Amino acid sequence: MFAAEIHAGSDISRVDWRSDYDALTYDVCEVADDVRAGVLGSAVEMWAVDGAWARSEDGxxxxAGPRLLWDxxxxxxxxxxxxxxxGRERFGVTVTAQVQRIWLDAPSRSVPRGQS
Known part of the structure; x- marks a missing residue:
């Protein structure tokens, strides 16, 4: 399990992060053990902006939605x-007005995105 922090570097991006992609920076952050235990010991639900969703519980x-989020x-x-x-230090994120890309070890090694 991992989590990411989004840092808004402008006033407008603090209101709506989509309004100023160039002002955003990202860091992978640690998940506290008690939070990890609570999440892993219960149902997990995920939603994506495209309407895809997934719920895992009891195995x-x-x-459903336009793509298979759990897959x-x-x-x-x-x-x-x-x-x-x-480790988190090996991941990076590139964000521009046109694209958001996560990469491993170097910007040229993009992590594949989930597909429809």
Missing amino acids: SVRQ AVEAAHTLYVENGRP
């Missing part, structure tokens, strides 16, 4: 494990 998963999460986990469970 079963339900998902994308599983693919991301597989990539994470295959790359030796990289």
Whole structure:
């Protein structure tokens, strides 16, 4: 499990982060052990801005929407494990008005996005 902090570097991006992509910076942050235990010990729900959603509880998963969100999460986990469970310092984020891209080790090594 990992979490990301979004830092708004302008007044307008503090109101709506989508209004000033160039002012945003990102950091991967640690998840406290008690938070991790609480999340992993209960149902997990996810929603995406495109309307996709997934819910995992008691070993079963339900998902719907324009893409299979849980499948994308599983693919991301597989990539994470295959790359030796990289620490947060190995990840980076590039954000412009046109694109948001997560990368591993170098900007030229983009992490694949979940597909429809």
